[in-house]
Amino acid sequence: RKEVEQDPGPFNVPxxxxxxxxCTYSNSASQSxxxxxxxxxxxxxxxxxxxxxxxxxxxxxxxxxxxxxYISLLIRDSKLSDSATYLCVVNSGYxxxxxxxxxxxxxx
Amino acid sequence: GAGVSQTPSNKVxxxxxxxxxxxxxISGHTALYWYRQSLGQGPEFLIYFQGTGAADDSGLPxxxxxxxxxxxxxxxxxxxxxxxxxxxxxxxxxxxSGGVADTQYFGPGTRLTVL
Numbered sequence: 001r002k003e004v005e006q007d008p009g010p011f012n013v014p015x016x017x018x019x020x021x022x023c024t025y026s027n028s029a030s031q032s033x034x035x036x037x038x039x040x041x042x043x044x045x046x047x048x049x050x051x052x053x054x055x056x057x058x059x060x061x062x063x064x065x066x067x068x069x070y071i072s073l074l075i076r077d078s079k080l081s082d083s084a085t086y087l088c089v090v091n092s093g094y095x096x097x098x099x100x101x102x103x104x105x106x107x108x
Numbered sequence: 109g110a111g112v113s114q115t116p117s118n119k120v121x122x123x124x125x126x127x128x129x130x131x132x133x134i135s136g137h138t139a140l141y142w143y144r145q146s147l148g149q150g151p152e153f154l155i156y157f158q159g160t161g162a163a164d165d166s167g168l169p170x171x172x173x174x175x176x177x178x179x180x181x182x183x184x185x186x187x188x189x190x191x192x193x194x195x196x197x198x199x200x201x202x203x204x205s206g207g208v209a210d211t212q213y214f215g216p217g218t219r220l221t222v223l
Contacts, residue, residue, distance in 0.1 A: 004150075032209045043199060043214035044151065087150050094206050095141065095164065098150030 003027055006088045006099035013078055014107055021073045021102045023088030030097075033064050034089040035073050038101065044087055047073075078106045110134065112215035114200050120221045121190055129185040129218045133202030140183050141212060142175055143199040151199050157183060158206050190222045 006023035013019050025033075033050040048055065050062040050071055061074040071088055085101040113132045121127050133140050138159055143151035153167040157177045165175070172190075177183040187194055197217040203210035 008148075043216050045214070046211050049209070049211075089150075091208050093164075093208060094139065094156050095153035095167065096143075096151070096201075096212060097153070100148065100150050 002099070003092075003097045004088055004090050004099040006102050008100050008102060010103040010105055012105045012107060015078055015080060017078050017106075018074065018076045019078055019104065020075075021086055021088070021104075023071050023099050023102075025069050025071065025088075025090045025097075027090065027092050027097075028069060030069075030090045030092045032091040033071055034091070034096075035060075035062055035071075036087040036089050036098075038085045038087055040084075044098075047086070075104075078104075080106050080108065082106050112200055112202050112213055114198075114215040114218050116218060117216065118219045118221075120223065122223050123190060123192060125190050125222075127187050127190055127220065129187075129198050129220070131183045131185070131200030131202075131215060133181065133183070133200070134213055135181075137202035137204055137213075138180070139203045139206030139210065139212075140177060141201045141203075142183070142185050143201065143214075145197045145199055145217070147196075154185070156206070163206075187220075190220075192222050195220055195222045 035047040036044040037047045038044045054063045059076045087101045088099040140157040142154040145151040155165045160180045172188045175185045199217045200215045201212040
C-alpha cells in the first residue's frame with residue numbers, strides 16, 4: 001500500500017467552478033504536509049503547506065485532519081491556468097512521499 | 109536568484125551503458141535530494157545528502173545506482189549497466205537545511221530514455 005493515496009482523476013471542470021481534492025496518508029508519525037503543483041513535463045512546485053488549523057492562499061484552501069490522516073485542497077473560482085496535476089505530499093523525516101497526483105482540467 | 113539546475117535535460121542511451129546525471133542546487137542549500145518519476149506516478153525518493161555525506165540512500169533501487177556530492181554542492185547520480193526499466197525523469201531538489209518543514213525546490217529534471 002502506498003503511503004499517500006489520492007484519486008488520480010481526471011477532474012474536468014468549467015471555469016469558475018469549485019473543485020476539491022482529497023488524499024489520505026498511512027504514516028501517523030508524518031510531520032509535515034504539502035500540496036505541490038506539477039504542469040505537464042515540468043518539475044513539481046510547492047503550492048502550499050498544510051496545517052491542522054487550515055490555511056488559505058487566495059482561491060486555495062488546504063486542510064489537514066490528523067485524526068483521520070486526511071488532507072484536502074479546495075480551489076474556488078477555477079481558472080484555465082489552474083489546469084495541472086496536484087500532488088499530495090507528506091514528509092515523515094526529510095524525504096517527501098508523493099501521491100500519484102490528481103489531474104485537473106479547467107475548460108472554458 | 110538561480111534555482112536548481114540539472115544537466116542534461118534529456119539523455120538517450122542504450123541498454124547496458126553507463127550514465128551520469130548532474131544537479132546544481134540552490135547556492136547555500138546544504139540538503140540535496142534525488143527523486144525518480146515514472147510516467148503516471150509521483151516522484152519517488154532515491155537519496156538524501158546533508159553536506160557531502162549521503163544521510164539516507166535507502167531509496168536507491170539497487171547497486172547499479174550511486175550518487176556523490178564531493179564538495180557539498182554539485183551532485184552526480186551515476187547509473188551503471190542501464191536497463192530499460194531505468195527510463196524515467198530524474199529530479200533533483202535542494203532545501204536550506206534539510207528540516208522536515210523545509211521547502212524542497214526542484215530542478216527541471218533529466219529525462220532518461222534507455223533503448
